[in-house]
Amino acid sequence: MKKNEARIKASEITPRELFYARRRFMQLAAGASAAALLPESVLAGDKLADVKTSAYTLPDKLTPMEDVTRYNNFYEFGTDKEDPAKNAGRLKTRPWTVTVEGEVNKPKVFDIDELLKLAPLEERIYRLRCVEAWSMVVPWVGFSLAELIKRVEPTGNARFVEFISLHDPEQMPGQKFSVLEWPYREGLRMDEAMHPLTLLAVGLYGEVLPNQNGAPVRVVIPWKYGFKSAKSIVRILFAEKQPVSSWTQSAPGEYGFYANVNPAVDHPRWSQAKERRIGEFLKRKTLPFNGYADQVAHLYTGMDLIKNF
């Protein structure tokens, strides 16, 4: 108890710095030799170099890094929100490759470090709205997924993109349980994937993406519920047919393919009209398309968004 209290008090002074100083120290101690072999900074907690600011900012207050990194839905590491922070240490993010294939003229296996240099990294502050009616404001680092898509030249048949996450129960202990069908799969329509807001993220708060947030590479689609934003991606597949997402497969009546944030369409078991912003007491009203309606509503003109939930 005493030990705990002392730790809490210390972290109150400079929570982030202290947390990361300690973590970096442990990483250095544990993996000094491994780290020496690596060409560049790739460990969670390391600063990413040359990150530009971008036009994608928000007036909203940022959710503190401690909260963004310890309250996660990432069932590969357990179903409690504290589980990913506890269990994600086993994930090895190097070496890592992302295979991009399917309906493309130039299929390619990208090494993660090559991917990091594909386009200039920029910081983008996005709202994140979970389907469970809570939300955060997160400064991601990455670039538009469109940058990657352009380079592999999708064919005329490519109408959808599927993201496939790592499947390795040794590194992802939650996969020893069949809560969802592994590997985790998510998908977007081509125009959604090409939309400039759709981010290929490799960092958070200016640093290499922590494992529990989807390291080493994930997508972030800010106008959709969080589960659409696949994490720890190893394969990106272009296809003519609409892919079936893991959550849709597990409960088709509750989690649709589109999953656009929509206060007017409730989850069958709870309301989506409001959300609790992490760190705030009173709930806020949820905005259509999570506040990105001006940018994305046109993608869905003429569509019945109640049917296509």
Add this chain to the structure above:
Amino acid sequence: MTLKTLDASFVEGIKTGVFLLALAPLIKLGIGFYIDALGANPIEKITRTTGYWTLTFLLITLSITPVRRLLGWNWLIRLRRMLGLFAFFYGSLHFLTYLVLDQFFDWPAIVKDIVKRPYITVGFPSFILMIPLAITSTDRMISRLGGKRWRWLHRLVYLSAVGGVVHYWWLVKKDITNPATFALLLGILLGIRLIYRARGLIKVRLGPKTVSS
């Protein structure tokens, strides 16, 4: 003195110990709140912890009678009322957390929840049913009602417990391990009662002599 026949002062001691233990989850929450160690979403943590202990105390209360019969520890009955009241206590905290911290008296939203959210539709009456049980838990109320009527009324606790499990089952997103565990335990506790009942009936029909028990 054996475990079957504890003397009164010893039972009083056990009762005090159980009372303090039963407060532990609340104290832990209180400390967690004070030192800001309830995680990123403290309101959710409080709702879940109080809900969890409501159901846990209901099941502990329901296990008193079967355990007492199986082991012959008659003194256990002296803990039952207190444990039942702790279930109601945590249930009240759970409901108040929802009312004040989660919804902040947003009555239209609360009514909508009760009508439209199946897990609240079930949770709400499960809590309401506990109120008359708590009110009639005093010695005076027991004698005023008479044992038979009192026992009949207190069978409502089965509905609360079943409702609590269904409530839990319906609110989890995907991982039903916990609610399924509670369902299994409740099933065992209710099953034992059915077996005792069935045996009772057989006893009546066959007459006491033929029953070896």
